Amino acid sequence: MSNKNYYISTYCSLQNGALFVNGKATLEMDRSLPFIVLAKTIYKETGINYPKFFKMDNLSKLAFLTAEFLLEHSALSEKDVQKMGIVLSNKSASLDTDRKHQESISDDKNYYPSPATFVYTLPNIGIGEISIRHQIKGENAFFVFNTFNAKGLFQYAASLLASKKSNHVLCGWVDVDKEEYKSYFYIVSKEGMYPHTEEVINQLYINNEWKP
Amino acid sequence: MEALKQELKESIIEQLNLEDFTPQDIEDNDALFGDGLGLDSIDALELIVMMDKDYGIKLTDPDQGREIFTSITVLADYIAQHRTK
């Protein structure tokens, strides 16, 4: 068993119209807003200038925005960020976009599959979008679990760090399925605020805070 | 032809998700690919789908596509000559 201790340094979540960074509400909007409206509003209000954002599917938009705020609030150097591992997970993979592609091929008389839609029918594309935005060339993995799986993320992040494949790992959950959306990202490093344990990961996911 | 060019500008903005642009931002003879609109290889393929869907023109050679998509004017000329819809 790896005998090194690791720490969570920054965490960020977006759900029910609210963006939390390190446990503090940074943006709060109408929770009934459809995700696509929320995402574009956040983009415009926070002055992000990245036109490719509008080409992304909802899952990638959610991954992109969460990573944007997470990294903005992290103390990592640019060099450290660019070597980070990214380990994301969800329940629906890319089904939200898969349905869109499926619809475009379901009528033989109106058969116009779109390459721009098809490319997003893989859940790891969001990792690609984050990587391009921040020039992150490290380890990647996308897992699919029935519910949030702190153990799965904990074990893999700890393995990457112990094997020195990554010095920092961006971990999290990012899911979009019809009207439901939720993201929760955190950074694991050799130093940080909270101990990297399954319990802490779960507490931050559920409560946005951890009290020892 | 002017109506077609306007239609193309609106269509491109919508199909390629160029939300920061209006039709007025796209000059008839400006390069579509390259710096201006930031279009990439996926956009080129989307335009090929648009040609088929909206104008009934089937392009199977991506290199041919690159020539036709040089500018709005070149694109409009090609469509006017080859459209079946």
Added chain:
Amino acid sequence: MRQVFLTANNIISPLGLTSDQNIAEVAREKSGISQHTDSKILPVPFCASIINNEVLDTAFAEIGNATQYTKLEKMMLLSLRDTMEQANFSISEKTALIVATTKGNIDALGNDFPSERAYLPVLGEVVQTFFGFKNEPIVVSNACVSGLLAIAIAKRLIQNEFYENAFIVAGDIVSKFTLSGFNAFQAISDTPCRPYSKNRNGITIGEAAASAAITSQKTIDAIEIAGDGSSNDANHISGPSRTGEGLYNCVQSAMREAQMISEDIDLISAHGTATLYNDEMEAIAFNRSKLEETPLHSLKGYYGHTLGASGLLEAIVGVHAMKNNTYYTSLGMDELGVSKPLQVITQVGSGNIRTCLKTASGFGGCNTAVVFKKSED
């Protein structure tokens, strides 16, 4: 850190229902690709590598009810069953189950199975329940590196003592969903694919399942997973990096861990999808890694591109190449059509193959490399 090995394995494909059957066909340069006409999948005739449904159902009937499982599930369960029968360990609390796929039961979005079957955790649960695995399945969906990444994930978790061993299974099916998408990318060749060739013009899609036993316990013919690495190009979500950035980085990472230099690699089982850009990118990355003189093949000419299965399936063939000390042909090659030199294997031959580098790349800019090594006694 302790050593981890790949031992028992299986391949389910048009070339056979066991690894041995598959290797025998590959040794004969026999391809599983043929022309198909099926308007339910594509409006025009197409080349693909498709498993015969009757053959699959007949074999599956010996272990389960063929009507209760999807095609992909039958392929995966049959494969894993064979691997588990050969393995020298059985399921315990310290056994991981890793399931790798890009689209899973995507056909459930349009067929008689309930659409919930399209959720990947449900696929994982089907496999878990069938064999009685005690831990929640780890489902990996990371584009076309999924099958190879599954090996790396298993090895890393076992090395760090979170598990003692693992069974991994990877698979994907040919479907209207994927064919229509790749067709929209104009990425599909009208003839069987020709990796690295001057006349290559795209991929051929295939379906397959593959599985392997991964363990920290050494056996006589165990192949060691000596090093692994993953790296993102950070360049484009569908086009590969022109400098081969991610592939170069992950090859370096894997070789560094395996404590090897380029001269130590005896065989490269590359990704070689036969698109203009992928094969060119690989040529650049392998040259940067000083591997331009290492015998290399792509197996896509036998199997087509089996997406999530490809990394594991092709790694298994690489492992058998090592055991048989045989260089298998890179099928479909005519004349080298990349800008940098590569030693593409053009006929079956013998050699002392102690090590094999397997690589994979995929949409989203992902790249993965694994180095395999014959373990010393």
